[in-house]
Amino acid sequence: xxxxxxxxxxxxxxxxxxxxxxxxxxxxxxxxxxxxxxxxxxxxxxxxxxxxxxxxxxxxxxxxxxxxxxxxxxxxxxxxxxxxxxxxxxxxxxxxxxxxxxxxxxxxxxxxxxxxxxxxxxxxxxxxxxxxx
Amino acid sequence: xxxxxxxxxxxxxxxxxxxxxxxxxxxxxxxxxxxxxxxxxxxxxxxxxxxxxxxxxxxxxxxxxxxxxxxxxxxxxxxxxxxxxxxxxxxxxxxxxxxxxxxxxxxxxxxxxxxxxxxxxxxxxxxxxxxxx
DNA sequence: CGAGTTGTGCGCATAAAGATAGAACAATAC
DNA sequence: GTATTGTTCTATCTTTATGCGCACAACTCG
Numbered sequence: 067x068x069x070x071x072x073x074x075x076x077x078x079x080x081x082x083x084x085x086x087x088x089x090x091x092x093x094x095x096x097x098x099x100x101x102x103x104x105x106x107x108x109x110x111x112x113x114x115x116x117x118x119x120x121x122x123x124x125x126x127x128x129x130x131x132x133x134x135x136x137x138x139x140x141x142x143x144x145x146x147x148x149x150x151x152x153x154x155x156x157x158x159x160x161x162x163x164x165x166x167x168x169x170x171x172x173x174x175x176x177x178x179x180x181x182x183x184x185x186x187x188x189x190x191x192x193x194x195x196x197x198x199x
Numbered sequence: 200x201x202x203x204x205x206x207x208x209x210x211x212x213x214x215x216x217x218x219x220x221x222x223x224x225x226x227x228x229x230x231x232x233x234x235x236x237x238x239x240x241x242x243x244x245x246x247x248x249x250x251x252x253x254x255x256x257x258x259x260x261x262x263x264x265x266x267x268x269x270x271x272x273x274x275x276x277x278x279x280x281x282x283x284x285x286x287x288x289x290x291x292x293x294x295x296x297x298x299x300x301x302x303x304x305x306x307x308x309x310x311x312x313x314x315x316x317x318x319x320x321x322x323x324x325x326x327x328x329x330x331x332x
Numbered sequence: 333c334g335a336g337t338t339g340t341g342c343g344c345a346t347a348a349a350g351a352t353a354g355a356a357c358a359a360t361a362c
Numbered sequence: 363g364t365a366t367t368g369t370t371c372t373a374t375c376t377t378t379a380t381g382c383g384c385a386c387a388a389c390t391c392g
Contacts, residue, residue: 076378078350089312104367115352120368129305136368137360155295156313159288164319166285172262173314174307176285179222180293181303211380237338248382253339269339270389 071112079114083122091131091142092153098144102132105140204245212247216255224264224275225286231277235265238273 069086071079090096102108105123109116123140126132133141163173202219204212223229235241238252245252256273259265266274296306 080350084308085312088308089316092309092312106367116368117353118351121350123368125304128302129308130301131305134368135360136358137366139360139367152292152295152299152301152309153313155288155292156310157317159285159292160310160313160317161319162285162288163314164317168263168285169261170311170314171258172264174311175217175221175262176225177289177293177310178303178307179218179225180286180289181296181306183222184290184293184297213380239338249339250383251381254380256339267339268389269387270337272338 069108069112071114080118080121080125083108083112083114083119084125087122087126088129088131091126096142098142100142102140102142202241202245204247212251213254213258216241216245216247216252217258220255220259221262221264224259229275231275233275235273235275 069083071082073079075082077085087096087102096102102123103111105116105119109119112119123132123134126140127134130145131143133143135141160173168176202216204215206212208215210218220229220235229235235256236244238249238256242249242252256265256267260267260273263278264276266276268274293306301309
């Protein structure tokens with residue numbers, strides 16, 4: 067868990083934290099079942115407030131990447147065939163977008179648009195398994 | 200150009216405008232080369248400030264969807280084989296994500312992450328053709 | 333050219349978000 | 363039981379975002 071944050075970065079601290087952890091989870095540096103450091107600890111080691119870390123944790127929970135429990139801490143979810151299966155498709159799409167010189171904000175906007183049109187599961191908001199709260 | 204905005208919507212007005220126009224461009228209701236209404240006009244017809252409309256226009260320009268020039272107005276870019284070709288891939292990805300019960304914020308986060316890793320064109324920021332400024 | 337059009341820049345007021353702090357609390361693990 | 367750890371609540375402060383009004387500069391077109 068080597069994470070650094072840059073207060074001068076326009077990106078919010080909690081988002082920087084979330085990114086770092088998210089990246090570690092996706093590429094496997096953090097295995098499923100593994101436990102993240104306690105919010106207080108990570109906060110102290112990184113030099114931010116505990117609430118800021120918890121903000122990031124909560125975000126990752128809402129994204130379905132980790133589990134969060136009182137007294138138990140934050141644990142990386144296993145998600146068999148979950149994000150892993152999507153990774154390929156995402157990678158291809160990003161390559162395609164870059165080849166066409168489409169910037170990140172544009173791509174995100176297009177996808178966000180597509181998400182709103184397409185029929186399917188969550189019409190709005192985020193899905194939180196009842197066991198998580 | 201039938202666009203409505205809802206001030207009670209938590210989404211910023213300029214974002215609501217950008218979405219409406221973006222959607223029209225992507226699905227072809229607004230053809231390449233077509234000109235958008237002058238910011239003042241659209242602002243008046245929708246009931247917001249001119250700057251709010253221009254904010255949306257500027258965003259769409261940064262996304263590479265339109266061109267913006269003083270005295271000339273906002274014109275939809277043609278982008279042959281541009282976004283159109285991506286549409287399929289995006290649609291598939293969104294379907295896949297919804298099937299796996301992955302919410303929009305989570306999907307966007309994953310893609311944003313992938314964008315940062317992958318090698319390719321714009322490392323950061325946005326691409327603006329010199330002719331546009 | 334000259335008048336009309338249209339986006340741009342500057343400044344300002346208010347709202348929202350970000351970050352921190354402290355305290356008390358409720359599950360959980362040992 | 364005790365220590366741990368996320369949760370909830372209140373509060374304060376700073377920064378950023380949002381939206382607006384006015385004057386300006388570049389462009390178009392007759």
